[in-house]
Amino acid sequence: MTELISELQRERVYRLAASGTRSDGRTPEEVRPLTIEKNYIKNAEGSARVKLGNTDVLVGVKVELGVPYPDTPDSGVLSTGAELIPMASPYFESGPPRPDAIEIARVVDRGIREAHTIDFKKLCITPKEKVWICFVDMHVLDYDGNLFDAASYGAMSALTCTKVPASKIGKEDYPLPIQHYPVSVTAAKIRDVIVIDPNRQEEQIADARLTIATDENGDIRAMQKGLRGSFSYEEISRVIGLALKASEVIRTKIKA
Amino acid sequence: MEDVEHIEKKMKLIDENGLRLDGRKPEDMRPIRMEVGVLKRADGSAYIEWGGNKVLAAVYGPREAHPRHLQDPTKALVQCRYNMAPFSVTERKRPGPDRRSVEISKVISEAFDSVVFSEQFPRASVDIFIEILQADAGTRCAGLTAASIALADAGIPMRDLVASCAVGKIDGVVCLDLRKEEDNYGDADMPVAMIPRTGEVLLLQMDGHLTLDEFDKAFGMVKDAIGGIYEMQKDALRKRYAVTAEEFSDLPEQAPPERRAPPEREAPPEMPPEDGEVPQ
Numbered sequence A: 001m002t003e004l005i006s007e008l009q010r011e012r013v014y015r016l017a018a019s020g021t022r023s024d025g026r027t028p029e030e031v032r033p034l035t036i037e038k039n040y041i042k043n044a045e046g047s048a049r050v051k052l053g054n055t056d057v058l059v060g061v062k063v064e065l066g067v068p069y070p071d072t073p074d075s076g077v078l079s080t081g082a083e084l085i086p087m088a089s090p091y092f093e094s095g096p097p098r099p100d101a102i103e104i105a106r107v108v109d110r111g112i113r114e115a116h117t118i119d120f121k122k123l124c125i126t127p128k129e130k131v132w133i134c135f136v137d138m139h140v141l142d143y144d145g146n147l148f149d150a151a152s153y154g155a156m157s158a159l160t161c162t163k164v165p166a167s168k169i170g171k172e173d174y175p176l177p178i179q180h181y182p183v184s185v186t187a188a189k190i191r192d193v194i195v196i197d198p199n200r201q202e203e204q205i206a207d208a209r210l211t212i213a214t215d216e217n218g219d220i221r222a223m224q225k226g227l228r229g230s231f232s233y234e235e236i237s238r239v240i241g242l243a244l245k246a247s248e249v250i251r252t253k254i255k256a
Numbered sequence B: 001m002e003d004v005e006h007i008e009k010k011m012k013l014i015d016e017n018g019l020r021l022d023g024r025k026p027e028d029m030r031p032i033r034m035e036v037g038v039l040k041r042a043d044g045s046a047y048i049e050w051g052g053n054k055v056l057a058a059v060y061g062p063r064e065a066h067p068r069h070l071q072d073p074t075k076a077l078v079q080c081r082y083n084m085a086p087f088s089v090t091e092r093k094r095p096g097p098d099r100r101s102v103e104i105s106k107v108i109s110e111a112f113d114s115v116v117f118s119e120q121f122p123r124a125s126v127d128i129f130i131e132i133l134q135a136d137a138g139t140r141c142a143g144l145t146a147a148s149i150a151l152a153d154a155g156i157p158m159r160d161l162v163a164s165c166a167v168g169k170i171d172g173v174v175c176l177d178l179r180k181e182e183d184n185y186g187d188a189d190m191p192v193a194m195i196p197r198t199g200e201v202l203l204l205q206m207d208g209h210l211t212l213d214e215f216d217k218a219f220g221m222v223k224d225a226i227g228g229i230y231e232m233q234k235d236a237l238r239k240r241y242a243v244t245a246e247e248f249s250d251l252p253e254q255a256p257p258e259r260r261a262p263p264e265r266e267a268p269p270e271m272p273p274e275d276g277e278v279p280q
Helices: A007-019 A098-115 A149-162 A200-207 A233-255 B099-113 B139-154 B181-185 B212-241 B245-250
Strands: A034-038 A046-052 A053-064 A077-084 A123-124 A132-144 A182-191 A192-197 A207-212 A220-226 B033-037 B042-048 B053-064 B077-084 B124-135 B163-170 B174-175 B186-194 B200-210
Touching: A007 A182, A007 A192, A007 A200, A034 A149, A034 A233, A034 B139, A046 A149, A053 A149, A077 A098, A077 A123, A077 A149, A077 A233, A098 A132, A098 A149, A098 A207, A098 A220, A098 A233, A098 B099, A132 A149, A149 A182, A149 A207, A149 A233, A182 A233, A192 A233, A192 B212, A207 A233, A233 B200, A233 B212, B033 B053, B033 B139, B033 B212, B042 B139, B053 B139, B077 B099, B099 B124, B099 B139, B099 B200, B124 B139, B139 B163, B139 B186, B139 B212, B163 B181, B163 B212, B174 B212, B200 B212, B212 B245
Parallel strands: A077 A132, B077 B124
Antiparallel strands: A034 A046, A046 A053, A053 A132, A123 A132, A182 A192, A182 A207, A207 A220, A220 B200, B033 B042, B042 B053, B053 B124, B163 B174, B163 B186, B186 B200
């Protein structure tokens, strides 16, 4: 079920975005206030509750013993899932993850994985037999737009405070080895206007979406275009520039 | 899996002469062959061989959308199902949709959604089925390219064909159209789909590591490649539908060029005479 928006509202949100002051008072290049609360869940090895404006996501990391993949016998495993639970929006339904949730989880996963965020070698206990598996579960509690970024900041924040429970196997617990801090920034294109960190109304009327994950060197690690609209090459380049600009402050907050 | 594996580099992918494993230069593509109208039952179909990839695409519709609550009273749904056959990859793939194919189906559906004139078919759906019979990296691009000409074969009105190709980076060199080993052990992969005439990007994904300069270079390369694929798509359609002057003169008068057997229709039932009217 999709949420409806009236034509008047649609026109208003677009005009505001085009005027340079968006419906929530931001400029097109401004990210909503981001707050991160780490170690929110005691029973998780790592966790973070992230609020991006009114979007609220809780991410828990469970680290468990498991068997490595045959093609990476000496590496730990990262497994990422997202749930759009019905409490977060009147339009989310219960049941198995639908394509929206799967896409969010996979895009977040790609940004983290491709930046070599985690040193997987340090999660190996016995090659081919026993490694640590990090299950990152992203729970959307309140949906007010831009779940791609909120979930990604939540996942990164939770991973940065994750402890590997090595005491379970008679060793000492140690922090999850984090080597890089990728930051994802999502832009929405509404007709001819591009805004970053779209709020819910902007997302509802967006024609196209583009998510860019960049690392601390300013290189691109992952991208994903979504929705039915299109981007020109110039627009893609502009979004990359905006993503790089916005990412620095966010990275500092995730590291803190 | 072609896009998420994190594998340490073990393999040299470019030799001292700058050639790739299969002797290609960085800007070379694998051989591509496509054919339109390969299935009898589907409204439109196409087959593509792209390097080691073998992909079939079929299109049904516009037809009534099911389940009905999904119908859109303002336009047709454009729904794609990308599916890998269990035997298409080295290790048997468990049949049915996994998370990867759900995501790929979604981004391909979205790519076609703005190209099809869906407003002409309210409450209907245009269903696109992509079957990967044999996979060798770049299956979503091959599938999208084939689906595009299958849509044309089905007579679905579209703004233009969509063409797709991937570009990537191996051993630090930006290269077009990665094959499996290059994708697994390479540094980056970026599938792109465009409307070739306008340069509108309808699908863009990337994983790996590209600097901004490398991205620019990669984009330029893939844009040129997509232009070439567009020509191949048009050739494949011409081959299916073009009629030469000789063929045309041999045709019986008025008969349209044979396409496929038209659906059998029953003769319209005779109208019963209305009351009081006597048939003459």
